[in-house]
Amino acid sequence: MENRKDLRLAVLIDADNVPYANIQGMLEEITKYGTPTFKRIYADWTQPTVSGWKKVLLEHSITPVHQYSYTSGKNATDSSMIIDAMDILYTGRVDGFCIVSSDSDFTRLASRLREGGMVVFGLGEKKTPGSFISACDKFIYIEILKKREEAIPTDVQKKSKGKQKSKDLPTPTIEKIDHKLAKLITNSINDLAEENGWVFLGDLGNLLAKKQPDFDPRNYGFKKLLALLKSFDNLALDERDTGKNNITHVFVKNK
Numbered sequence: 001m002e003n004r005k006d007l008r009l010a011v012l013i014d015a016d017n018v019p020y021a022n023i024q025g026m027l028e029e030i031t032k033y034g035t036p037t038f039k040r041i042y043a044d045w046t047q048p049t050v051s052g053w054k055k056v057l058l059e060h061s062i063t064p065v066h067q068y069s070y071t072s073g074k075n076a077t078d079s080s081m082i083i084d085a086m087d088i089l090y091t092g093r094v095d096g097f098c099i100v101s102s103d104s105d106f107t108r109l110a111s112r113l114r115e116g117g118m119v120v121f122g123l124g125e126k127k128t129p130g131s132f133i134s135a136c137d138k139f140i141y142i143e144i145l146k147k148r149e150e151a152i153p154t155d156v157q158k159k160s161k162g163k164q165k166s167k168d169l170p171t172p173t174i175e176k177i178d179h180k181l182a183k184l185i186t187n188s189i190n191d192l193a194e195e196n197g198w199v200f201l202g203d204l205g206n207l208l209a210k211k212q213p214d215f216d217p218r219n220y221g222f223k224k225l226l227a228l229l230k231s232f233d234n235l236a237l238d239e240r241d242t243g244k245n246n247i248t249h250v251f252v253k254n255k
Helices: 023-030 048-057 076-091 104-115 130-135 154-158 179-192 201-211 225-230
Strands: 008-014 035-043 063-066 096-100 119-124 138-141 235-241 248-254
Touching: 008 023, 008 076, 023 119, 035 048, 035 076, 048 063, 063 076, 076 096, 076 104, 096 104, 104 119, 104 130, 119 130, 179 201, 179 248, 201 225, 201 248, 225 235
Parallel strands: 008 035, 008 096, 035 063, 096 119, 119 138
Antiparallel strands: 235 248
16 A cells, blocks of 8 residues: 555545534644545535534635435435545545544445545544444544644653653553453564564554554553553563664564
8 A cells, every 4th residue: 555645535524423623633633644635524504503614614625515404314415425425436536535424324435435445534533333433444533633732742651650640631541551452452463473573563553453443542642652552561662773864663572
């Protein structure tokens, strides 16, 4: 697969099922994985429930797509979004899609786009059903997309063990890491390990995302995967100098 930062992405937003409050954080997150070439948002714009979105569309150059809700209780915008996604797929002008929604109705769409050779990213709230999450290559929870000033500094993470906790910032603790996560990481290391037991950190991160699309260190209060792994007592880490521009490669293994 080509470098994800070079991917041309179609960003399709379901205005009925995601909040508009942190649209800036959402778009910044999306740019980590590719360049948005389509940015469309779908809703019945006559409804007061989506009025908040109207204020941010122009600022972020998002094209609104209107679809009347012909029948009460039925979301007609879903169909419009699905039709547009398939039209974009067949143009061949994108490498992937970003579906911004917490609605399980897009599960089949995500699966179909992947069958068509597309990379599919999902953004939604933690209430998003597991079926939609599993249908994406990677799923990001909107709740973890906070302003930079609210993020946990790396030095706080490193000093968390044995130090007094800050009153202003939450400090990641080992208690937040459940048994399921520990098993996922340990098994993934075993799957990749060479005879000496060591695994390149980048390869481990890729496998974790494949096994669990919503895996993200930020879900557990850590900014990066390396910081998360350092909180485990049963893992050994080795930072190796490559001799090129102070670049180091990190390797991990089970003790």
